[in-house]
Amino acid sequence: MRDFIYHTPTKVFFGKDTHKEIGKIVSDYGYRNIMLQYGQGSIKKSGLYDAVMASLAEYGIHVVEMGGVEPNPKLSFVREAVKVAKEHKVEMILAVGGGSVLDSSKYTAAGTLTDCDPWDFPTGKAQVEEALPVGCILTIAAAGSEMSSSAVITNTELNMKRGFNSEHIRCKFAIMNPELTYSVSRYQTACGVVDIMAHTMERYFLPFEPTDLTDRIAESVLKATIAAGATLMENPNDYDARANMMWASSVSHNGLTGCGRANVLPVHQLEHALSGEYDEIAHGAGLALIFPAWAKYIYKHNIPRFAQFARRVWECTQEDNEAAALAGIEKMAEYFKAIGMPSSLADFGLDESCIDRLSELCTFGKQRVIQSYIEMDFGVIKDIFGLCL
Amino acid sequence: MRDFIYHTPTKVFFGKDTHKEIGKIVSDYGYRNIMLQYGQGSIKKSGLYDAVMASLAEYGIHVVEMGGVEPNPKLSFVREAVKVAKEHKVEMILAVGGGSVLDSSKYTAAGTLTDCDPWDFPTGKAQVEEALPVGCILTIAAAGSEMSSSAVITNTELNMKRGFNSEHIRCKFAIMNPELTYSVSRYQTACGVVDIMAHTMERYFLPFEPTDLTDRIAESVLKATIAAGATLMENPNDYDARANMMWASSVSHNGLTGCGRANVLPVHQLEHALSGEYDEIAHGAGLALIFPAWAKYIYKHNIPRFAQFARRVWECTQEDNEAAALAGIEKMAEYFKAIGMPSSLADFGLDESCIDRLSELCTFGKQRVIQSYIEMDFGVIKDIFGLCL
Numbered sequence: 001m002r003d004f005i006y007h008t009p010t011k012v013f014f015g016k017d018t019h020k021e022i023g024k025i026v027s028d029y030g031y032r033n034i035m036l037q038y039g040q041g042s043i044k045k046s047g048l049y050d051a052v053m054a055s056l057a058e059y060g061i062h063v064v065e066m067g068g069v070e071p072n073p074k075l076s077f078v079r080e081a082v083k084v085a086k087e088h089k090v091e092m093i094l095a096v097g098g099g100s101v102l103d104s105s106k107y108t109a110a111g112t113l114t115d116c117d118p119w120d121f122p123t124g125k126a127q128v129e130e131a132l133p134v135g136c137i138l139t140i141a142a143a144g145s146e147m148s149s150s151a152v153i154t155n156t157e158l159n160m161k162r163g164f165n166s167e168h169i170r171c172k173f174a175i176m177n178p179e180l181t182y183s184v185s186r187y188q189t190a191c192g193v194v195d196i197m198a199h200t201m202e203r204y205f206l207p208f209e210p211t212d213l214t215d216r217i218a219e220s221v222l223k224a225t226i227a228a229g230a231t232l233m234e235n236p237n238d239y240d241a242r243a244n245m246m247w248a249s250s251v252s253h254n255g256l257t258g259c260g261r262a263n264v265l266p267v268h269q270l271e272h273a274l275s276g277e278y279d280e281i282a283h284g285a286g287l288a289l290i291f292p293a294w295a296k297y298i299y300k301h302n303i304p305r306f307a308q309f310a311r312r313v314w315e316c317t318q319e320d321n322e323a324a325a326l327a328g329i330e331k332m333a334e335y336f337k338a339i340g341m342p343s344s345l346a347d348f349g350l351d352e353s354c355i356d357r358l359s360e361l362c363t364f365g366k367q368r369v370i371q372s373y374i375e376m377d378f379g380v381i382k383d384i385f386g387l388c389l
Numbered sequence: 390m391r392d393f394i395y396h397t398p399t400k401v402f403f404g405k406d407t408h409k410e411i412g413k414i415v416s417d418y419g420y421r422n423i424m425l426q427y428g429q430g431s432i433k434k435s436g437l438y439d440a441v442m443a444s445l446a447e448y449g450i451h452v453v454e455m456g457g458v459e460p461n462p463k464l465s466f467v468r469e470a471v472k473v474a475k476e477h478k479v480e481m482i483l484a485v486g487g488g489s490v491l492d493s494s495k496y497t498a499a500g501t502l503t504d505c506d507p508w509d510f511p512t513g514k515a516q517v518e519e520a521l522p523v524g525c526i527l528t529i530a531a532a533g534s535e536m537s538s539s540a541v542i543t544n545t546e547l548n549m550k551r552g553f554n555s556e557h558i559r560c561k562f563a564i565m566n567p568e569l570t571y572s573v574s575r576y577q578t579a580c581g582v583v584d585i586m587a588h589t590m591e592r593y594f595l596p597f598e599p600t601d602l603t604d605r606i607a608e609s610v611l612k613a614t615i616a617a618g619a620t621l622m623e624n625p626n627d628y629d630a631r632a633n634m635m636w637a638s639s640v641s642h643n644g645l646t647g648c649g650r651a652n653v654l655p656v657h658q659l660e661h662a663l664s665g666e667y668d669e670i671a672h673g674a675g676l677a678l679i680f681p682a683w684a685k686y687i688y689k690h691n692i693p694r695f696a697q698f699a700r701r702v703w704e705c706t707q708e709d710n711e712a713a714a715l716a717g718i719e720k721m722a723e724y725f726k727a728i729g730m731p732s733s734l735a736d737f738g739l740d741e742s743c744i745d746r747l748s749e750l751c752t753f754g755k756q757r758v759i760q761s762y763i764e765m766d767f768g769v770i771k772d773i774f775g776l777c778l
Contacts, residue, residue: 001567001632003404008397014648015392178390210629212616213637216609224602240599243390247648248602256645259403259636 001211001260008254010147011173014247018177019048019137023055025173026094026135033062035090037081037105039069039097043139046183052096052137064088066108069097072279073104075155078118082111085132092172095136099143099195099283102136106151106169109134119155122162131168137175140184141246142192142284144199144253146174154276160361161276163268174250178242186233190339191284192245193229196252197222198287201309202265203258205295207373208305211260218257219312221248226313226335233339266372267294270381273362281348288341289348292333293387294372297380299325301373345388355385390600390649397643399536400562403636407566408437408526412444414562415483415524422451424479426470426494428458428486432528435572441485441526453477455497458486461668462493464544467507471500474521481561484525488532488584488672491525495540495558498523508544511551520557526564529573530635531581531673533588533642535563543665549750550665552657563639567631575622579728580673581634582618585641586611587676590698591654592647594684596762597694600649607646608701610637615702615724622728655761656683659770662751670737677730678737681722682776683761686769688714690762734777744774 013021026034036052043049056063066081085093085108095105109132111118120126138146145151149170152163184192204218225248231241251257271286299306303321310316310328318324337343345351359382360366370376376384402410415423425441432438445452455470474482474497484494498521500507509515527535534540538559541552573581593607614637620630640646660675688695692710699705699717707713726732734740748771749755759765765773 001404001629003407004401006401006403007399009400010396011398012393012395014395015390018392211633212629213609213613213633213640216613217606217640220602220605220609224605227601240390240601243649244600244602251602251606251645256640260632 001209002262004259006255006259007167008147008170008256010171010254012147012176012250013173014176016177016179018175019180020051020055022052022094022137022175023057023059023061025175026056026061026092027059029092029133029172031061031091031133033064033089033091035064035066035081035085035088035093035108037066037069037093037095037097037101037108039067039101041067042183043096046180048096048137048139048180064090069101069104071100071282072154072161072275073100075119075153078104078107078111078153081108082118085112090132092133092135095134096139098138098140099145102134102143102145102171103151103153105134105136106131106145107153108132110166110169118153121164121166122153128164128166128168131166133172134169135173135175136171137177137180138246139180140188140192141181141242141249142195144196144249146171146176147250147254149255150253152272154279159277161272163272176246176250178239178246181242181246182237184236186236187340188282189232189236190229190341191282191288192249193225193339194284194288194291194336194341196225196245196249198267198291199252199265200225200257201291202267203261203263204309205298205302205305206262206264208302209261214257214259214261215308221252221257222313224248225252229339264371266370266376267291269370270294270362270384273358277354277358277361278348278350285342288336289343289345289388290384292329292336293384295329295332296387297384298373299329352386352389355382358385390598391651393648395644395648396556397536397559397645399560399643401536401565401639402562403565405566405568407564408569409440409444411441411483411526411564412446412448412450414564415445415450415481416448418481418522418561420450420480420522422453422478422480424453424455424470424474424477424482424497426455426458426482426484426486426490426497428456428490430456431572432485435569437485437526437528437569453479458490458493460489460671461543461550461664462489464508464542467493467496467500467542470497471507474501479521481522481524484523485528487527487529488534491523491532491534491560492540492542494523494525495520495534496542497521499555499558507542510553510555511542517553517555517557520555522561523558524562524564525560526566526569527635528569529577529581530570530631530638531584533585533638535560535565536639536643538644539642541661543668548666550661552661565635565639567628567635570631570635571626573625575625576729577671578621578625579618579730580671580677581638582614582728583673583677583680583725583730585614585634585638587656587680588641588654589614589646590680591656592650592652593698594687594691594694595651595653597691598650603646603648603650604697610641610646611702613637614641618728653760655759655765656680658759659683659751659773662747666743666747666750667737667739674731677725678732678734678777679773681718681725681732682773684718684721685776686773687762688718734774741775741778744771747774
């Protein structure tokens with residue numbers, strides 16, 4: 001087992017009606033002047049916006065609004081938000097939404113306390129030394145951003161989607177009411193299931209380490225997510241399935257599924273190229289397409305690991321390790337398809353002509369090699385995208 | 390699933406040689422004047438004391454020493470430590486040891502910032518409003534006190550062992566080097582295995598809640614602990630087994646295995662009466678004796694739950710739920726015995742004459758009823774102790 005640091009200071013308020021406590025929670029932390037970020041207005045239709053504003057008003061919290069965060073949130077929005085946050089001297093950022101709103105809020109929080117451009121964080125030109133506190137009311141179970149140290153943003157000028165990690169941007173608190181996710185569409189729910197599974201599997205499939213407990217916790221997250229996803233395809237208002245999925249989203253990405261293991265997310269890097277280039281592609285859908293292709297390409301470099309995955313998560317019974325490994329990958333691909341996820345680039349209306357461009361983006365113009373079981377360079381990445389056809 | 394608050398702010402530094410960083414870590418938090426608590430001197434023999442003092446000296450940290458914490462730590466020691474901490478105006482308590490040193494340190498931390506007697510916390514006469522920060526270097530994987538909100542102390546005047554919970558006493562940081570546990574004896578290692586399993590099972594066996602993810606994480610902790618325990622009986626210097634067990638000790642008791650479930654520890658209450666009365670009995674050994682007896686008495690009130698435990702944790706294959714449930718309890722009892730734990734009161738040299746007294750202690754003189762699947766009153770508790778004969 002590798003050495004590790006584990007630190008998940010985010011305070012989670014989980015359950016029904018927890019969002020109605022937002023005024024008290026913000027007030028208890030002592031913040032009086034906050035920025036509220038949210039997305040395209042669905043929180044206004046659902047009544048969540050009104051409930052949040054009423055609670056904040058009750059406790060006399062001053063609110064600077066920045067609505068309009070887009071899916072695959074944009075750097076331009078963050079730059080504007082940073083400007084506004086500085087002007088109004090806000091003390092914290094409250095994200096009401098899913099991963100996109102959270103990522104935008106985290107970038108804003110880090111950008112506000114520096115003179116650097118927020119794009120300097122993912123490019124490594126600047127380090128995050130501090131950030132405004134971020135709190136959230138989560139409305140989609142997927143990204144795990146509510147407890148993670150990471151944030152991802154899209155630079156539309158460069159057609160690039162890039163993330164960075166910093167302990168400074170972990171949420172101070174996260175309010176999670178599973179009922180708020182009832183309105184998430186079947187398709188977006190499935191995307192969330194894939195994202196949660198991917199966060200877990202990325203770490204699980206890194207080169208072998210004897211991390212028995214971490215392995216088993218990862219398998220737990222996968223099994224619970226698979227079960228919740230299947231239930232929700234039939235009954236989107238199943239409270240316990242929504243609750244298990246929501247909690248899985250946090251546990252999958254708060255560090256727990258990576259304790260004692262390496263921490264890189266190779267498949268995410270490929271997907272960021274895809275949804276960075278094609279804004280209409282949802283992150284989870286992209287992952288559902290690429291993960292099985294990556295696994296089929298890479299499994300030979302660690303057959304016992306893939307066999308363990310097959311047996312413990314998918315209950316495959318093949319005695320031969322390679323046969324089990326392949327059966328497990330097949331089960332994963334079938335499951336993704338069964339919950340309505342794409343299984344080929346053609347499902348996005350794309351053909352092989354996009355592959356060079358995606359592989360270029362993924363390697364920053366053949367400059368970057370992504371670590372996985374093998375070094376994934378331009379050629380390897382092209383081959384993996386080729387398996388997505 | 391029930392509503393819950395999850396907050397585990399303890400920063401964990403896990404791995405080889407992490408204890409040598411203690412000076413830097415304390416210094417980074419800004420503490421200059423600390424109290425060091427430790428046990429009966431084993432850290433002096435092992436060289437850990439010297440390493441810790443050298444690192445603290447290197448960073449110019451002033452240290453007030455309070456060595457001599459006993460197993461089943463005593464209220465009298467805590468009262469003395471509180472006096473010393475106040476006199477020296479220490480800024481934090483550093484616990485170097487296992488659960489006993491941690492519990493003593495946590496009581497001291499809470500006691501130092503109040504004029505109340507520390508015994509007022511478990512009796513409910515006083516609430517913990519604040520506490521000095523506590524950090525630890527863990528030397529025994531067992532109690533989970535390094536990330537938990539609880540502490541237990543023994544009042545020798547009253548022959549009572551009592552605990553309390555407060556978010557204020559969670560450790561600020563925990564340094565966990567699995568190598569420091571190589572020297573833990575086979576017997577104490579087995580006691581630790583039982584304690585970790587008990588912390589997990591206590592929550593797992595509370596009345597049914599649809600907490601699929603929490604269930605599966607609990608089962609992961611159990612399986613990893615069982616495997617690590619078996620390995621360590623053969624090879625006490627197996628790093629990965631020590632590491633998995635150490636991490637399991639934290640995860641079992643930091644809140645994760647209880648998310649969405651009720652949170653009472655009924656079997657612990659029975660054991661506290663036992664090791665409170667008989668100081669020579671180790672907490673884990675007491676739990677190993679009482680847990681199977683409690684399970685045999687109580688399983689009929691939730692047969693499906695005990696059957697799930699049997700199938701998922703012990704791989705029992707009985708189709709009939711009750712047969713599986715009983716087989717699972719039997720496997721647990723056999724495992725405890727196999728790792729050298731007692732299986733009857735006679736193993737401690739006790740007979741039925743102690744049962745009335747233990748049941749009295751447990752119910753505070755027939756005043757208290759302990760919640761479990763059923764209300765455990767004096768009569769029920771007597772029956773359960775009777776099954777320990």
